[in-house]
Amino acid sequence: MTTAPSRPAARTPSRPKVVFFDIDGTLIDTGGSGARAFSMAGKTAFGIADGTADLVFAGATDFALVDQFLECHGFERSPENRSHFLDTYVFWLDHFLQQQDNTPFDGACDILHVLHATEGVSTMGLITGNTRLGAEIKLRHYGLWDYFSVGGFGCDHHDRNSIARIACDRLGRGTRAELFLIGDTLRDLEAAQAIGARFIGYASGKISTDEFRHHGADIAIESFDDFPLEWFV
Ligand SMILES: [Mg+2]
Numbered sequence: 001m002t003t004a005p006s007r008p009a010a011r012t013p014s015r016p017k018v019v020f021f022d023i024d025g026t027l028i029d030t031g032g033s034g035a036r037a038f039s040m041a042g043k044t045a046f047g048i049a050d051g052t053a054d055l056v057f058a059g060a061t062d063f064a065l066v067d068q069f070l071e072c073h074g075f076e077r078s079p080e081n082r083s084h085f086l087d088t089y090v091f092w093l094d095h096f097l098q099q100q101d102n103t104p105f106d107g108a109c110d111i112l113h114v115l116h117a118t119e120g121v122s123t124m125g126l127i128t129g130n131t132r133l134g135a136e137i138k139l140r141h142y143g144l145w146d147y148f149s150v151g152g153f154g155c156d157h158h159d160r161n162s163i164a165r166i167a168c169d170r171l172g173r174g175t176r177a178e179l180f181l182i183g184d185t186l187r188d189l190e191a192a193q194a195i196g197a198r199f200i201g202y203a204s205g206k207i208s209t210d211e212f213r214h215h216g217a218d219i220a221i222e223s224f225d226d227f228p229l230e231w232f233v
Contacts, residue, residue, distance in 0.1 A: 015178045016122035017232055018171060019115055020164070020197065021148075022183035023128045023135055025058065025204050027108045028142050031100045034134075037092035038065065045088040048073050058206050059187035061129035061163065062086065062154035086155070090133050097141045104142045105204065107224025112147045118232050123171065126151035127164045127181060127191055160187050161194035168195050180231070189215055200228065 021027055024034065035057055042051035051073055055065050066085045070077045115121050124147050128135050132153040139145035152167030164181070171177060179197035181188060184204045189212065192199035201212030201220040212220035219228055 014120060015176055017120050018123045018125060018177040018179050019121055019232070020125045020127045020151075020167060020179065020181045021112075022181070022185075022188045023126065023130055023138060025184035025206060026105075026182055026188075026202050027112075027144060028104050028138065029102060029204075030097065030138060031102050033093060033096035033100065034130075034138075036096050037089050038069075040092040041085050041089035042069055042073075044092075045084050046073065046075060059129070059160070059185035061158055061160055062089075062131050062134060063158040064129070064154075067158060086131055086134075090131070090137055093134060094137050094141075097137065102142075104144060105224065107227070109144070111224050111227050111229075112144060114229060115232060116147055118229075121232050122177065123150055124148050125167055125171075126153070127160070127167050127183075127188070128152075129154040129160060129163070131155040160191045164191040164195045164197075186211070186215055189217055198231070 024030065038052045039050065042048045052069055055068055057065065063082065066082050067077050069085065070081055075081050115124060126135060126148050128151065130138065130153060132155055135151065135153055136145055150167060150170050152163035154163065156166045157163050179195055180200065181192035181197040182200040182202055183189065184202045185206050189199050189201060198218045201207065201209065201217040203209045203212060203220055203222045209220035209222060221227060
């Protein structure tokens with residue numbers, strides 16, 4: 001009796017992979033340009049000097065920061081006031097970025113380049129508290145903007161988890177992608193959990209690798225040298 005040759009195991013086609021990045025503290029450090037631009041927007045658009053000194057920027061969305069400023073100083077939290085603040089902010093952001101020559105974090109450019117060229121990665125996107133224009137101004141300054149084709153931004157919602165869901169909606173209906181998110185704060189981790197994404201915690205200074213692991217990060221790294229590229233091939 002002969003034994004029938006065994007069939008090769010059926011291969012399950014892998015799902016397309018979508019990789020989302022946070023911006024500040026993950027890809028770049030603007031050297032305080034963002035915070036200075038917020039401060040100057042408060043002064044020049046609303047006449048309040050040092051009006052943003054008490055705001056906590058890490059992990060916060062631009063909408064939430066503007067609302068805090070407006071409420072704190074007795075202005076109505078209206079769409080007009082938000083727009084007035086943010087239109088002024090991006091002017092100052094561009095101004096302060098032009099005055100410094102920081103580079104992206106070591107290895108960030110290489111990782112974006114490799115992921116972009118990786119066949120299994122269908123889309124690279126942003127989940128950020130920056131407004132879309134603020135994100136574009138920052139990332140163009142560092143030469144990173146063109147890697148990204150989709151995103152959820154701080155002008156979409158004041159809550160980062162909702163921003164993450166909006167970014168997913170923009171992938172298109174019916175997309176059953178495997179999602180990944182890279183960020184430097186626990187708010188990024190919560191956003192990853194909100195959309196069912198695997199989370200890579202980048203410990204650039206705010207949160208330690210131990211804290212990321214304690215809160216459920218799939219992996220925590222201190223350097224892009226340790227980025228788990230094997231997940232994406
Ligand atoms: Mg960040």
